[in-house]
Amino acid sequence: MKTKGLAAVRRRLRWRIVPRAALVAVVLVASAGIVWLSYTGIREREIARLQANADGRLRQLSQLLLAPAERYSYLPNLLANYRILNDALRAPHDAARVRAANAFLHQLNERTGTSLLYLLDLRGTTVAASNWDAADSLVGRNYAFRPYFTNALRDGAGRFFAMGVTSHKPGYYLSYLVKEGERTLGVAVVKIDLRLPDLGGSNGEMLVTDAAGVAFLSSRPDWNYRPIRPVTAAAAAQLRSTRQYEGVLKAPLVSAAGRQLAAGAEIVRLRGGDGIASAWLLVRRRIADSEWSANLLMPMARVEDIARVGALTAAAGIALLLMLGVLLAQLRSRVRERKRSRRRLERAHRALGQQNEELRLLSEELRRKSITDSLTGMANRAFFLDSAAAMVGIAKRHGTPLALLLVDADHFKRINDEYGHPAGDAVLQLLASVLTAQTREGDVAARYGGEEFIVALPHTTAQAASELAERIRGRVAAQPAPPGMAGLRLSVSIGVAQYRPEEADIGETIRRADAALYEAKRAGRDCVRVDGGVAPGA
Incomplete structure (x- = not known):
């Protein structure tokens, strides 16, 4: 009897212990899964925030x-139009x-304030340079291998x-082709110092890379001239032929490729000095209108720590949930509130970003309207006067x-009076199109007021x-x-005046042009009159 009783007790204990062991195993597996999901979720969230x-x-x-x-984009074109520089390209052996x-x-x-200004002949040899008297003068050196010359x-x-x-x-380097009529004389080149703008912030390193992936501007000087990854054979050949980074090209930054993320981001491994x-x-991020890319490298150590x-x-x-069920509800409530707060912050951030974008677009539109005549699309009077003042200085x-x-x-x-103001507007728009078509690049044509237009010709x-x-x-x-004005013959009267060096400002020249315009009106209109103060053929 005692033996049977012990067997029954053993059976009851076995059936109690087995479910409890299975439950512990399930809880441990579920806990491990929850811990892993927490780690990966927080890690992904931090990565998304960094992105x-x-x-x-x-x-x-960008x-x-x-x-x-x-600011210097105009300068190569300006150099190409100076006669004193064209003379040197036409006669490179004329020492004077x-x-x-x-x-x-x-x-x-x-x-x-540029770094260098110089002229190259059609063979790529420097004819004249701003550092002509320096030990490292460019004069006499050949740069035909540089893309700014060939392009x-x-x-x-x-x-x-x-x-x-x-x-x-x-x-x-900025370059521009120098021509005299149909004859090509050479290339004008401007070299300027290009620096990485200071954007503030300490999380990560900024790099600007070229088409080959070489970082040529970096917030860490020791990363300059290092490709992010090994360059391709074709890119390496191009770098050698152009001598773009001759003597300074270093080993790649990335020692091993990593995980690809959305929007072109990825996790890579960099080998440090140790x-x-x-x-x-x-x-x-690709920089618009160029073959360059802006890059930001941020260490993952902080992300891993947070995860x-x-x-x-x-x-x-x-563990606390297993011990105290009451704390479970409190913890879940806090987590939900934290998520709600984060979502509110994210929504506020998105709304602020949208407002900033709207303000930027409004600012651009206001600036465009401030310098443009709304009817004709030409420059307005204020823009013309500012531009003319600069031309007077030149x-x-x-x-x-x-x-x-x-x-x-x-x-x-x-x-x-006869056809109505919409017809008058159409006439002004037609005149604006004629003036725009007849003026050159570098000329400034504007609506001066009413039915008057003005053109500055440097x-x-x-x-x-x-x-x-x-x-x-x-x-x-x-x-x-x-349309709607059959029988109307359009005509204009034009006054011409040339700026005089002794005049204080462009206003005096405008008054003389206005006087010449008045003479054209008196002469019966549909004619051109030149200011009498300028000798014929001047």
Whole structure:
């Protein structure tokens, strides 16, 4: 009997212990799964947060990087139009002309704050340079292998970042083809110092990479001239042929590829100076209108720490849940509230970003409207006066001519009275299209007020301006009448005046052009009159 009783007890204990062991195993597996999910979830969230932050910083870098360089975008074209420089390219063996070009480039380089200004002949050899008297002078050296030279010959202009093979200093090169009529003389080159803009923030390292993936601007100087990954054979050959980073190209940053993420981001491993590899988050953004990319590398150590802390917190929470069921409800409530707060913050952040974008678009629209005549789409009076003042400064400094055309629609009041104001608006738009088509790049044409238009012509004498005025007058007279105005013959009267060096400002020139316009009106309209103070052929 005792034996049977012991067997029954053993059976009851076995059936109690087995379910409890299975339950413990399930709880342990579930707890491990929860800890793992907590770790991966927090890690992914931190990565996404870093990506969002990086995208904003990279967008800002893309907008600011080339802004200083754009201040000098006009300069290569300006160099190509200076006669003193063209003379040196036409006669590179004329020592006097080359000396004059060297001196001019040196003075202009001092005034503009550029790194170098120089001229290349059609073989790529430097004819004149702003550093002609320096130990590392470019004069006589050949740079036909540089893309800024070959691109200018092919396309008319070029841009290129490289380490200087002579100066051993990096720079951003802007080039422009120098022509005299249909004859090509050479290439004008401007070298400027390009720096990484200071965007603030300490999380991560900024890099700008070229088409080959080489970092040429970095927030860490020791990362300059290091490709993020090994360059391809074709890219390496291109780097050698252009000597873009000759003598400074270093080993790649990435020691091993990692996990690809959304939106072009990825996790990579970089080997430090101590030989130890560490994980970094790499976010890349293409810079508009270039072959460059803005990159942000952020260490993953902080993300891993946050994820591990989150996982440990989850494990502790599970232990507490197993011991105290009451704390479970409190903990879940806090987690939900934290999630709600995070979502509110994210929504507020998105709303703020949308407001900022709307303000930016509004600012751009207001700026465009502030310098544009809404009816004709031409520049307005204020923009013209600012531009003309700058042209006067150039004319005074370099002794170049500057002419003005004051154009007035004939019988405009009668057109408005007979055909209505919409017809008058159509006439003004037609005149604006003729003026825009007849003026050159570099000229400034604007609506001056009412039915009057004004055109500033740099590097143009009164004689040349009067010939242009005659072409404009003829083109207007040849225009068919706008719809609904059958029988109307359009015509304009034009006054021409040339700026005089002794005049205080452009206002005096405008008054003389207005007087010439008045003479054209008195002469019966549909004609051109030149200010009497300028001698014929001047």
